[in-house]
Amino acid sequence: MRVMVLVKATEDSENESSPPEWMAEMMEAMGRFNDELRDAGILLVADGLKPTSQAKRVAFDGPSRKVIDGPFAETRELVAGFWLWEVKDMEEAIAWVKRCPNPMPGPSEIEIRPVYELADFQ
Template structure:
C-alpha cells in the first residue's frame, strides 16, 4: 500500500525559517534509512503558503487567490510517499522520524487510492 506522510506546517515553516544543520542531517539520515528499506518513493519540503496560490472552481468560473492561507497547523510543510505493507508499518516508521520541526510538530498519514479501489 502507498501512503502519503504529511509534515504539518508550523509558525517557523510558514515564516520560511530553515531547519538547523543538525535537523537537516537527522532528517537526511532518516530518509536514507527509508530509501535503503525500499519504503520511500518520493519526498520533499514545500515553501510557505505565502509563495503559493489557490484556484477555486465553481462550474466554469476560476478564482485565483494568492497565499498565505488559513491556519498554519492545517497547512503542508513537506511530504513523503511511502510504499508499506500496511498502516502499522507506516506508523512504525513515522514513530522513528526525528521531530521534523524545531518545536512541536505533527505528521499525518493517509493511504493513497490504488487502481483496485476503482474496480
C-alpha cells in the first residue's frame, strides 16, 4: 500500500528568516532517516516545502477560478514536507513514523494518509 506521510507545518517552518541553527541538525538527522527508508525499500519520494508565503492557492467555483496569495492562516493545518512510501500496511507506516526524528524544534505532528489505488474504485 502507498501512503503519503505529511509533516505538518509549525510557526518555525513558516518563518522566512535565514535557516535557524536547529535546521542544520534536523536536516542531517532527516537525511539519515531517509537513508534508512531507502535501504528498507519503502521510500518513493521525499521533499520539503517552502513556506506558504511563497505559495498560491487556486479556488474553484463552477467555471470561475480565483488565485489566492500566501501566506495562509492556521499554520497547524499546513504541510511543511512529505514522503511517499510503499509499505505493507498502516502498522508498518506507523512504526516508521515513530522512528522519525522530530522534524521541528518543538512539538510537531506527522500525518499518514493512504493513497487511493485503482482497486479502490473497482
